[in-house]
Ligand SMILES: NC(=O)c1ccc[n+]([C@@H]2O[C@H](COP(=O)([O-])OP(=O)(O)OC[C@H]3O[C@@H](n4cnc5c(N)ncnc54)[C@H](O)[C@@H]3O)[C@@H](O)[C@H]2O)c1
């Protein structure tokens with residue numbers, strides 16, 4: 023912002039009340055006095071359209087030409103500005119014009135503003151520039167010509183057309199500057215109408231409003247006081263409005279006093295203090311207070327006494343408006359002192375006013391764009407920071423603040439506490455804020471103040487603020503993984519490999535059935551004789567949290583280096599959880615149980631394990647838990663089953679030995695085998711399927727299809743048992759990486775509701791889910807790696823593997839369904855819900871509940887077809 | 903249709919005001935004896951503000967004479983200029 027006086031602003035724009043009428047303003051002012059604006063904007067619109075064809079090279083040529091003209095005319099522009107506004111200092115105005123041209127050019131000349139402007143290689147994304155169109159630019163009275171230079175340059179660099187509306191008190195110098203720059207732009211090939219301006223006339227205020235509300239304007243870019251910024255934002259147009267500030271500067275005892283004082287002098291006297299980031303109130307540590315003031319004195323600054331401050335206050339802050347007195351904005355110290363009746367030497371640089379109390383906020387703690395500085399003494403760092411905050415929050419939030427210190431801790435505290443778009447460290451805030459002179463901030467004459475100042479940005483407004491940036495992200499194919507235990511021992515008698523484990527203390531987890539079958543004894547005798555062991559036999563089917571807690575408790579002081587889980591899926595799952603909570607007792611079950619869609623992006627960080635090893639020895643052929651990263655734990659408190667999933671949970675070693683399944687009765691044998699078959703079938707069509715999982719699936723499907731009917735009549739045939747045992751582990755490896763699908767979601771729901779064993783629950787949905795996934799989906803499951811809907815093709819591939827013959831995919835799929843029907847029949851497994859002994863009425867009434875459970879099941883997320891509720895209803899009905 | 907000579911003018915980057923005047927003078931002449939005029943922009947890859955202005959005026963004249971103007975084969979970069987310029991008469995004539 024460049025001036026704060028209410029009076030001054032009134033000259034410029036309508037009152038805030040009028041701004042509320044923003045919608046109607048365009049038509050209201052659409053009279054003859056505004057015809058000129060219509061014409062200017064009409065031309066600007068065409069210029070912006072033609073500009074879209076320009077290359078970076080052409081644009082840069084235009085910018086160069088305009089910058090050159092600005093530099094060549096910088097004295098002339100400064101002279102006109104000084105004469106017309108009677109504010110500031112001619113010499114400094116030249117420098118401002120140079121900053122707005124030469125310095126700005128240095129920063130932007132190599133910046134890309136056409137076509138691809140940025141490449142984000144890691145994210146595989148580019149940013150492409152799209153011009154904004156027509157910009158209505160409002161310029162302040164304090165920086166009229168430099169703002170025109172700066173705004174013209176960044177507007178041309180971004181291929182926008184710009185129309186200036188000056189403050190009445192600077193309208194001549196603005197028009198002149200704009201015209202000079204426009205001519206230079208045209209000479210370099212810019213489109214006609216790319217720079218426009220409103221001329222000095224009695225209806226300028228009205229015209230400014232007409233301009234801001236004009237349909238041809240795409241963006242209002244306002245630099246000025248708070249009221250004007252508000253009007254810009256309420257124009258109903260996108261706006262960049264940057265407003266007033268109130269810069270606090272902390273002079274900490276660790277600073278270099280002499281250099282700090284000189285910096286402040288440079289800054290506060292720059293253009294007689296009209297720069298809005300310039301210092302307004304100094305907060306000085308008591309230890310260096312006197313010394314700092316005497317440094318100021320040394321370089322011809324004047325310290326006012328109490329009486330003088332009283333006289334000066336109403337001159338600086340207008341008692342009527344309670345904001346700075348526009349009559350003295352940009353005047354020199356002598357003139358201001360003289361007006362207050364204070365006698366000071368002619369060459370006085372700054373008038374310093376010691377303010378003793380912040381209790382009743384002193385008027386001089388406000389913004390004052392003239393060489394008048396308030397000074398507060400601080401008793402401590404905390405006191406100093408609080409005083410800076412007070413000034414910051416008295417009209418300065420979002421704008422600028424400064425700190426002089428060598429103590430990094432002080433700088434860090436200051437930048438954390440103070441709300442300012444630019445926090446200038448050990449530099450003059452006015453020239454520091456401009457950017458490009460003392461630091462690498464973007465060179466600007468529009469200082470965004472963020473929401474603290476009612477603005478849309480805290481940026482030093484520059485080229486990127488005048489572009490619509492189009493982001494073009496390329497499709498990212500995610501790397502897929504394949505993880506499995508690094509040792510898998512298989513075959514009848516594979517248990518003997520336990521002989522070679524290097525273990526000291528082994529904690530064996532199992533259940534009473536397994537113990538009774540003598541399997542635990544087999545394990546113990548397979549272990550090296552010197553190994554210590556402890557056995558926990560209390561796992562029950564579908565283990566719950568209290569079993570896990572009991573297991574962890576039982577370990578006591580045993581200090582296991584290995585866990586051996588021997589049993590079905592329930593035992594192995596329990597072992598995974600016992601090991602986890604033994605290794606990481608501080609882990610919260612509820613945190614790990616938070617649901618996720620992609621485990622790589624999930625909210626929870628899973629603890630890493632590794633103090634112990636887990637050896638999984640399955641005694642059923644189905645769950646695949648011996649190679650899986652999952653465990654299912656029942657939470658009896660709220661009747662839920664919670665799935666923990668993480669590759670840290672995966673066993674280190676799996677031993678797949680048919681000796682241990684030979685006593686598994688027929689019913690669990692076929693139940694678990696069909697579960698394994700379903701794992702393979704679903705992992706094969708999953709959206710996460712890879713070549714690595716596919717090959718395992720096909721092998722598992724083929725083996726189960728061939729050997730399951732055989733095992734029914736030969737339960738004690740170890741060769742056949744081993745084939746099925748292996749197939750279950752292969753399917754486990756597949757779903758551990760590709761997951762399952764809708765069939766499992768349906769089975770989980772049905773199983774939970776009617777207490778149906780998991781494998782059977784899977785069996786009754788096999789045919790209906792194949793039909794569902796083979797149809798044309800109403801909704802596809804979105805996943806970046808799944809580019810084509812290939813479920814049908816993959817079912818056909820399975821059909822071929824199983825020996826089906828067909829001329830086309832539908833025929834092959836029908837063949838597959840026949841094969842499955844036959845498999846279920848031969849294995850004495852149901853293929854319809856009605857075969858499970860569930861009554862039709864009970865079933866139908868529970869369908870809404872079943873749907874609810876299915877929809878929430880994680881397995882659904884990897885199914886290629888996303889089911890709608892009504893489709894799920896259809897599947898459930900058809901499955902009966 | 904424009905003669906081959908004038909068709910030659912309607913190509914590449916059309917920047918020179920003199921060329922633009924020749925193009926539109928010719929087109930406006932055609933309005934005197936033709937009820938339909940086709941402006942083929944197939945070879946045009948850049949247009950200036952003056953081109954847009956003359957085109958707008960030309961379409962206005964055509965409207966007064968009840969003539970139909972068809973602007974054909976517009977390249978996307980030029981069509982974008984028409985869209986951004988939001989000149990209804992031009993957009994209505996593009997086919
Ligand atoms: N972690 C995973 O990836 C995963 C995958 C699927 C299922 N599961 C879980 O696995 C559990 C089901 O496992 P399951 O189907 O192996 O059944 P299970 O472990 O619950 O065992 C069922 C019954 O069979 C007995 N049994 C086990 N092996 C036997 C044998 N060889 N001879 C005689 N009886 C034997 C058990 O003592 C038990 O009473 C469920 O809790 C389920 O949630 C886990």
Ligand SMILES: [Fe+2]
Nearest residue numbers: 697701766780
């Ligand atoms: Fe399963």
